[in-house]
Amino acid sequence: MELVLTVLEITSPVFLLALVGYIWVRAGFEYRVQFVTRLAMTLAVPCLIFTALMKTEVEPAALSLVTIAAIVAYGAVTVVTWALVAGFSLDRPTYLAPLIFGNTGNLGLPLALFAFGQEGLGYAVVIFAVMAVMAFTFGIWLVSGGGSLLKAVQEPMVSATLLGALFLWQGWKTPVFVTNTLELIGQMAIPLMLITLGVAVARLTPGGIGRALWLSLVKVGICVGCALGAGLWLDLPHVALAVLVLQVATPVAVTSYLLAEKYEADADAVAGLVVISTLLSVVSIPVVLAFFV
Template sequence: MLSTFIHTLYQVFLPISLPVIGGALIKRFKSIETKPLSTLSLYLLSPALIFETLMHADISYGDVTQTVMFTVLNMLLLWGLAAMLGKTLLLPAAERAGLTLVALFTNCVNYGLPLVLLAFGQAGLDKASVYVILQIIIVNTIGVYFAARSHFSMKQAVLSIFKLPSVYAAVLAILLRTSGVLLPPSLEEGVSMVSGAYSSVALFILGAQMVSVNAGSSGRAVYTAASQKAFYAGMALRLVLSPLASALLLLIIGIHGTLFNVILILSSMPAAVNAVILAEQFDAAPKIVTRCILWTTLASFLVLPLLIGILS
């Protein structure tokens, strides 16, 4: 087990750590703004990666069906666990909303996709594409509901989907693939060049965002008893309960092989940075969400190598 853990660290997490550390150092000492890079990743690199992956992905109808089934059931399961913990701990409404965001939404795009590619190769990335597209849609619809609750606008949430270029890229790739239309070789090479830049830029952004999150939660912040309970509950949900619940659900559905490994890793990722954006916008305990993002990300560099080693 120890040798497998060290091997996974060396083969998978060492390459990932370099751009993450680079992003953290440049953010710390040069105070760069990550918003332009995030825009580049969201509107160009990520759609190119999704498009290229879906155009050539070795995925079956059964893979798609099982992934959709797992995503919906896992969301409901984690929602129920977060609600139960929130009521048991007598958390205020804002803390319960923040706990739900931490439980449900993982950093499966900026962190998960590069990790899956390194750990499981192109076959793993193919399997991951459907799950990631579903997560992007859910975060921008149901995520808004969980964060806003009382002043939720279904119309705004639905319209937000149509602002996501990755969704259009996925639809275009599916249409081209089902119709048998191929891109000209020169155009396909250009898309490949753009998508190839995704991993390093996404991991660079992750490192810079970790420094920003840390700065945002530093200082003399005072945490109440309720916020402390919400923080520890969020850590337990994301690092322990979520992987266990996901593994059990995957076994019940009957998912196995590479698809099992990929979905389990993606559903066990640390809390998504996007969660704090929703928490801040709708006052869903953003300080608690911020702390959970930082510490689940740091803990993932120990937890995920162990999980990948076990799956290997």
């Protein structure tokens, strides 16, 4: 019973903040998702990534190991998911990227922080950075059917990741007043992302509920299995292993829906995946955490 209460204490702030966004829209209040998303992804999240990497107390060698583990885990997920999509004759631009890349920003970062503190957040930011680079390069290529990988360097999140990694490896620090300012901006990121997630879910019209349900269930199994296998193979420390499994197993991100809309994939099908996998995560995430907390 104590473990259940601990898991609920960890997960409830995430879903309650998303519920705020959901209720806000259902009540008829205005919420400009495009503006808030741009503010979060262009300013708040890059500041969060940079300061988290710069101030992390995790050994650089351990971070390197987590980076390798994340690459291996996502590589394994890609191979298995590609086979799944091909085997069931699913549309690759529509389904492949959403099934590979999860909501590591909106859900993964706050969950890692709530469950494992600053150490967990340090690992989570590294895994999020790996996912972001892959999602905004390989992921866009999958959804669009082509495209330049050079788009990645234009993303503020990627630039912040590379700069933060440089500061981490060199042991550099920004002046205190700069660090405090960047931290203050970065603190906006998690509540903004969670509330926006609730808003986006409230506005989506899911399609193909049956297919979305079984694909969401399969996604959890594939992601947990691949992340756990990669972590155990590389002998990750307990907290790093827990964060890796948690991050890789997060539900389909709202950005997958936005990319589907932009590149004219089946956006309704992706919307269904976002809604169903997010609802499913209310059960799956506590179950995953229960094994590690």
